[in-house]
Amino acid sequence: MTGPLLDRRTAMRTAAGVAAAAALGGLLVGDASRQGTGPSGILRLATGEPTAFYAAFGRLLADEIEAAYPDLHCRIRTTAGSVTNLKLLRDGHVDLALVLTDTAREAQGTSLFPRPVPLRAIGRPYETYLQFAVREDSSVVSVSGLAGHTVSLGAVGSGAALLGERLLRAAGLKPGIDVPVRHLRLAAAADAVRAGTVEGLLVAGGVPLPTLTALDKNPGLRFLPLTDLLPRRGHDEGLAAAGLEEVTFPESAYKRAGGVATVGVSNLLVCRPDLNVQVAEAVTRLLVLRASELVPGSAVGAQFLDVRSLIGTGSVALHPGAxxxxxxxxG
Structure with a gap:
């Protein structure tokens, strides 16, 4: 998928958010109106950094869950991101988690997760963008040009940090040797770019991200193209299976990002296999029937909130309730 993705957002809101809700809304309203007959209890959801995309989506989802099912209370847990979320899910500290598809693959048994994490998917709600930004006045024009420059690849425990190191290696650079790496949360990374203590930052998120929009105003940003690194990475691991694809920044994203080729990463809402079937079914219905209410402001990137797209969860099987x-x- 290339080019601006606003049309998909509009279509999603119209088709899934209006038509589906109108045609099938009775399924949801019926559950919500019979207080005491629907799912109940406390549902813990791991999201991401407080100022980033996952947290914004998580708050919207929690609001919809509690509005539709008065006996089901959703508790948001902000985290560093995908890797941390999978560990919390593995250890039973949360019930649902938002993760990059690429990171979910790691959980099936790698050096990062030597013991596979049992997972099931509720759906694939979004595609976020890898956004590798440097100051507008930087001389760096490519990832390979970052040699000798300090960068932030995202907080420890984030999926972006994992992907960022792989991108550096694909560009022929050794993280921590050729490129000094810091792992800062988004707000701290933005401050470091503004202060000039890091050359650039990497984040995975919706477009435009408010933190980057502010940084784009002062001191100004340029976004590095990333898709030239995909063939090497795809040859080794398979882009489709990892939920990665080539996308371009919409013209409206940031001042100078329009047309820059980057990497889109699909996201999964995952759970433990033993999540209550009724709860899984209830959350899944909300993803479809309340789609138009689940779009954060920083969501020009692709939304997959329709049935045909939501079920494309790759190697992570859908939960029986979903x-x-x-x-x-x-049907």
């Missing part, structure tokens, strides 16, 4: 919901909603 399967039941999708079949009821789409």
């Amino acid at each position: 399967v039941r919901a999708y079949r009821a909603l789409h």
Whole structure:
């Protein structure tokens, strides 16, 4: 998928948010109106940094859950990101987690997760963008040009940090040797770029991200193209299976980002296999029937909030409750 993605956002809101809700809304309203017959309890959701995309989406989802199912209370846990979320899910500290598809693959048994993490998917709600930004006055024009410059690759525990080191290696650079690496949360990384103590930062998120929009005003940003690094990475691991693809920044994203080729990364809402079936079904229905209410402001990137797209969870199998919901909603 290339080019601006605003049309998909509009289509998603119209088709999934209006038509589906109108045609199938009774399924959701019926559950919500019969207080005491729907799912109940406390649902813990791991999101991301407080100022980033996952947290914004998580807050919207939590609001919709509690509005539709008065006996089901959703508690948001902000975190560093995908890797941390998978560990919290593995250890039973949360019930749902937002993760990059690429990071979810790591959880199936790698050096990062030597013991596979049992996972099931509720759906694939979004595609976020890898955004590698340097100051507008920087001489760096490519990832390979970062040699000798300090960069922030995202907080420890984030999926962006994992992907960032791989991108550096794909460009022929050794993280921590050729390129000094810091792992800062987004707000701190933005401050460091503004102060000139790091040359650039990497983040995975919606477009435009408010933190980057502010940074784009002062001191100004340029975005590094990343897709030239995909063939080497794709040859080794398979882009489709990792949920990676080539995308371009929309003209409206930032002042100078329009047309820059970068990497889109699909995101999964995942759970433990033993999540209550009724709860999984309820959350899945909300993803479809309340789609238009689940779009954060920083969401020009692709949304997959329709049944056909949500079920594309790759190597992570759908939870039985999610399967039941999708079949009821789409046949």
